Amino acid sequence: MLGALSSLVRPGRDLRVDFVRGLALWFIFIDHTPGNLLGKLTLRNVALMDATEVFVLLAGYASGLAYGRLLEREGWAPAAARVAGRVGTLYVAHIFLFVVFTAQVGYSAALLDHAAYLDELALDPFGQEPYRAMLEALLLRYQPHFLDILPLYIAVLAMFALALPLVARPLLLLGLSLGLYLIARGLDLAPPGWGDAEWFFNPLAWQLLFAIGVVLARADPAWLARRLPWNRWVAALAVLALVAVAVLLNLVWHGPARGWEPPAALAAWLAGVDKTGLHPARLATVLLAAWLVAHLLPAQAGFLSGRLAALFVLMGQQSLPVFCSGIFLSFLGRLAIEVSAGLPMQVAVNLAGLAALVAVGAVSAWYGGEGSRRRKPPAPGLPAQPGAVTG
Known part of the structure; x- marks a missing residue:
């Protein structure tokens, strides 16, 4: 079984990127x-970052590789058109996800007489003003919980289409991106939401992480090795810093329940490390982690x-269908854990969820492979589907 899955992995790529993304x-x-005990071990509970930062950085990296090559070969217009096509695919996927997830949660709330589901996931406006809510969702101004990552990606990828000519001038690209990031944070500038709501992920800030991924993908490996060399003492300090942050986070969050009151200043600072505007501490953490992984995990x-x-490489290479399926599956997992939160159910939910995500990735890879054999082979040096995974 595992051998058959291995045969579906697309070769000729940096498998580290796909593995980490998976x-x-x-x-x-x-x-x-909610209620998943394994969640205590994920990034968000031990670092000033979570899977979203990893996802956006690697999305920029994948986009830099795929569309950068297309830009060099065919010019801005064809490359921008391909990016625009990808934006359209993501938009359709988001609207489909919105409709199905809303139906899933709404039906469960009615069947189980548990209206709190709607409130917790910010779906109650849909019950109050369904037509307006649908319109606002189409405009990406209404984003229920768990449905805010794809709008972020749609927005940053659309900005990337306009910035494609700057791929050949990485310092200018980074400078403009950093400037927009500072303006967005300094002036609290963000796309408008519906009513009092805001975008949970401000794309005007998060585009910086995406742009860094693009630049890293296009940089010469030898140049990167000279500018960001391995240093075991720096690495040791980095690991110590990450461990210290993990300890502090858990002391602040769980210390009071164990009789330890954290310093008020520390608790206040951690509370201000916002995710919406990609706080500099979160940005620094994901970049530091990326440096460590790039050096400690060889490409070969x-x-x-x-x-x-x-299993994870396949998920990473088929990230859009895997991500969308994961949203549905996570709510099913919640329902199961609410029936029984014991260890057997915890194990069953996590193993079944992983198996289902891998199955989605396998089916998507198989279908894509079948389709590629019916299409004309790509020109030498170009990927078959630029950005087909995450951009």
Whole structure:
């Protein structure tokens, strides 16, 4: 079985990117399942970052590789058109996800007489003003909980289409991106939401992380090795800093229940490390973690080609259908854990969820492979589907 899955993995890629992205998608499923004990071990509980930062950084990296090559070969207009097509695909996927998830949660709330589901997931406006809510969802101004990641990606990818000519001038691209980030944070500038609501992920700030991923993808490896070399003492300090942050986070969050009151200043600072505007501490954490992983996990690491790693590599290579399926599955997992939160159910939910996500990835990979054999082969040097995974 695992051997058959390995055969569906697309070769000729940096499998580290796909493997880490697959892990991030599984973490998103876990974090979106309330009551899941495994959630205590995911990134959001041990670092000033979570799977979203990983996802956006790697989305920028994948986009830089795929569309950067297309830009070099065919110019801005064809490359921008392909990016626009990808934006359209993501938009359709988001609206489909919105409709099905709303139906899933609404039906469950009515069947189980548990209206709190609607309130917790910010779906109650849909029950009060369904036509207006649908319109606002189409405009991306209404984003219920768990349905705010794809709008972020749609927005940053649309901005990337306009910024494609700057891919060849990375310093200018980073400078403009950083400037927009500082303006967005300094002036509290963000796209408008519906009523008093705001975008949970402000794309005007998060575009910086995406742009960094693009630049890293297009940079010469030798140049990167010179500018960001490995240093074991720096790495040791980085690991110590990450461990210290994990300890502090858990002391602040769980210390009072154990009789330890954290300093008020520390608690106040951590409360201000916002996710909406991609706080600099969150940005620094994900970049530091990326540096460590890039050096500690070689591109040719043997286990990446193994059967167990293939589960996550396959998920990472088929991230859009896997992500959408994970949203549905996480709510089903919640319903199951509410029936029984014991260890057997916890194990069953997590194993069944992982198996289902891998199955979605396998079916998507198989279908894509079948389709590619019916299409004309791509020109030499170009990927078959630029950005087909996450941009």
